[in-house]
Amino acid sequence: MRLVLLGAPGAGKGTQAVNLSQKLKVPHISTGDIFRYNIRNGTPLGKMAKEYIDKGGLVPDEVTIGIVKDRLAQKDCSNGFILDGFPRTIPQAESLDSVLLDMGVNLDYAVDIFVPDTEIIRRLSGRRVCPACGMTYHIHFEPPEKDGACNGCGAALIQRDDDREATVLNRLETYHRQTEPLIGYYKAKGRLLVVDGQGKIDETTVKLLKVLGIK
Ligand code: ADP
Ligand code: ADP
Ligand code: ZN
Numbered sequence: 001m002r003l004v005l006l007g008a009p010g011a012g013k014g015t016q017a018v019n020l021s022q023k024l025k026v027p028h029i030s031t032g033d034i035f036r037y038n039i040r041n042g043t044p045l046g047k048m049a050k051e052y053i054d055k056g057g058l059v060p061d062e063v064t065i066g067i068v069k070d071r072l073a074q075k076d077c078s079n080g081f082i083l084d085g086f087p088r089t090i091p092q093a094e095s096l097d098s099v100l101l102d103m104g105v106n107l108d109y110a111v112d113i114f115v116p117d118t119e120i121i122r123r124l125s126g127r128r129v130c131p132a133c134g135m136t137y138h139i140h141f142e143p144p145e146k147d148g149a150c151n152g153c154g155a156a157l158i159q160r161d162d163d164r165e166a167t168v169l170n171r172l173e174t175y176h177r178q179t180e181p182l183i184g185y186y187k188a189k190g191r192l193l194v195v196d197g198q199g200k201i202d203e204t205t206v207k208l209l210k211v212l213g214i215k
Pocket of ligand 3: 130131132133134135150151152153154155
């Protein structure tokens with residue numbers, strides 16, 4: 001299955017993508033994860049991306065599109081993929097369409113995980129991530145077994161720089177202005193599915209599997 005996950009920052013795209021990727025046996029591709037990997041390793045791409053990410057804006061389309069094109073050309077994407085955090089602009093969505101056309105495949109669905117802004121702020125302010133393996137937690141909604149430590153690898157959990165309050169408000173504004181129009185874009189193409197993401201993590205997983213027709 002070839003999927004795009006839409007939704008505001010903090011809606012639960014990454015959390016759900018991990019579950020779906022295991023279930024569907026297709027790779028989970030997060031442009032945010034790719035940028036953070038490059039930032040951690042001090043690459044030129046990382047240095048450039050950090051400037052935009054820290055302000056709560058978007059990394060320029062031509063950069064982001066190039067990265068996704070390369071990633072989708074890799075062998076493990078031949079049976080499908082879950083794109084998490086891409087596309088985020090109309091030009092990115094148009095580029096994705098043309099990449100898929102060149103590959104001779106179709107996007108199955110773009111799924112919007114809907115969560116209102118007030119809840120988004122609670123989710124992002126409590127998000128903690130493992131800098132070693134990338135696992136995501138929440139101090140109240142998905143706490144680790146041992147306070148402040150990753151269940152999987154034991155590393156000390158951190159708060160993402162861009163999850164601090166001042167940046168969160170900018171990211172929400174960026175989302176509404178640049179990314180939310182994609183809902184209409186995919187609706188017009190007859191590819192849109194909407195899932196209410198306000199319930200618990202497991203409840204949202206059940207809803208997602210249901211709309212996608214996955215047993
Ligand atoms: P979240 O999970 O909170 O939605 P991501 O990890 O997807 O955040 O992205 C973190 C940041 O990386 C974004 O705020 C943005 O600056 C940058 N980024 C990620 N994906 C894209 C994209 N498709 N286009 C432009 N910038 C992106
Ligand atoms: P996104 O990838 O859309 O930015 P994440 O999957 O990283 O979102 O989730 C944002 C934060 O909210 C994380 O701390 C995560 O543990 C938590 N979270 C995800 N889904 C839910 C949910 N259904 N209810 C409560 N908290 C959630
Ligand atoms: Zn870990």
